[in-house]
């Protein structure tokens with residue numbers, strides 16, 4: 001069975017940056033499951049895996065435009081420490097979710113701490129990076145009606 005829209009795909013993967021550093025891996029964990037065509041994974045990886053079958057190994061290098069986008073300077077802002085909850089530890093690299101005025105949440109990373117000035121970065125930590133994936137396709141099956149309706153794998 002080949003990967004097409006509305007199938008549930010299980011993969012093992014290793015993700016490396018341009019320097020060969022491992023950024024993420026499913027090794028030692030359950031395979032990652034996604035609903036193909038559901039926007040569950042980055043577009044470049046979805047495209048690279050379309051048409052592949054169980055047992056296939058796929059290598060894909062995905063530019064930022066098909067991954068987490070380019071870094072944008074507008075994503076970087078300074079906020080006062082009292083924008084955070086009182087007593088909250090704030091360290092560089094810490095990630096948290098902010099409630100947005102228009103609803104929804106935004107993931108933010110603390111980029112710098114200078115006294116009471118905290119620099120936060122709304123760019124995805126992998127923005128601006130070309131991502132190198134090694135993927136092994138473990139399973140492909142038709143999505144259930146419920147999965148297709150929900151837009152994700154169960």
Ligand code: ZN
Nearest residue numbers: 147150152154
């Ligand atoms: Zn569901």
